[in-house]
Amino acid sequence: MVTWLPISGRFARVSLLGVGLENDPEMLLSSFTGLIILMIPGNPGNEQFYADFGQIVLSKISRIMRISEENFLFCTVSHLNHVPMPRVYSGMSICNCADRISLAEQIQYKFNFCLQYLPKAAKLILIGHSIGSYFMLRILPDLLKHEFNVIRCISLFPTIEHMAESPNGERLLPWLKVDSYT
Template identity: 45%
Template sequence: MTSILRKVEWVRVAGKWTKMSVMGLDISDETLKIQKKKENENRVIILMIPGNPGNEGFYAHFGREVLQNLIKKDEDEQKNLKNQYLFYTVSSLNHVRMPDHLKDDGEHRNHDRISLEEQVNHKLSFVKEHLPRGKQLYILGHSIGSYMMLRIIPEVIKEGFHVEKAVGLFPTIVHMANSPNGKRLHGTLATLNHHDWLTKTICWWVDYLPNSIKKFLVGLNLRHPNTPPEIVDAAVELVHMDVFRNIVHMSNDELDIVLDLDERLLEKQDVVHFYYGLKDGWCPVQHGYSMRDRLGEEQVTLDEDNCEHAFVISEGDIMARNVIKYFD
């Protein structure tokens, strides 16, 4: 099996410390240089924009499988053999707690609550500041990451990136508050968001738990045999008061903001594709039918593998195989 390398680091994005990762066969500094397209450019960049919670670690196994499937496909078909695939994932601001040596250094603090709009701008800044100008850019957005993806596409194209395709996986881009999960959780999220003191009171103590206890508690809820270890590690990083406050704040924003379809989201609809689940509590399949009627079957896929909205937990292998069709 192909050996995929992975590098995780904290970088400044518009002055704010952000956890990101990059994977590929070659992730040397020379390969990752951000310069404009070079002669004989062969870098194919894949950007993963997470859902909520937005920890890059949730997509480590999925990204590795995507790369391995792409490389195998090229070898089997004996084409694109010179392609150099790089899979980037950017965490959302304050969905991972900054380490102690950085927490007072950047332009934000761990206790800051970051809005959905700020997270959108953050993803655009990441593209501008940290993505190489390869020969092609594929963007994958998961859940609310699909909304952020659609918001930034026009500006990304203006920046000179060749966006080949932008794929929304289980996309939450309309009527989130009216979804089954939205109806069930909106009241609770609104209360916790409005009364931030209450949220702090409920969960302040988790910051004092040893990592071993956090891992044990997380493991009780992630017992599927197909759950990769990176998922457990990422989930442990969520067990902090300020991270939970940010998950709540962004979730409430999503339910308040993602209402009727914003037509601006489909401004570049020629590059946009969607993948809808059949049993999605955040994005009912009816949304998929409506989008398929609008864009056609070539651009809208309905899942045939009974995958969950949070597919990365135990179905990353399946989805990695399914998304390969989007890569020409």
């Protein structure tokens, strides 16, 4: 199921994979008590890129953990302004398609999605792909502070892992390096 959900006055395209998705997605998410796998995309931030991956993850989890398919969801939230918004939502959103969204705003947006739609009673696995791994690491402390039941975080090809060793990283590192005086 692909739907548009309001988050802090802006609309996000959200993909939900699992059983029983014919119901209202807001109601489904708010009352869900099983396992939610939240996929945080890399660039280009289009959640549809992860549909096949989500189906594979769900089938593997069902088999490995011996959990019935009704007890877990795979949820992916697109980045702000990374997918075209239907006109029906553009008039209701405080965000215009020409707006530039900062990294900090994108991170806060993902956290606000969690606050607004994900139930704290559900178990939560976070998966971040590329720059989504950075988003995941940034929202994790706040999720824990708000008592979300995060049971695992998984980084897929994290941008941050070897950034300093990349050509641009080597060029910029001397400018960005901060010495520790402890």
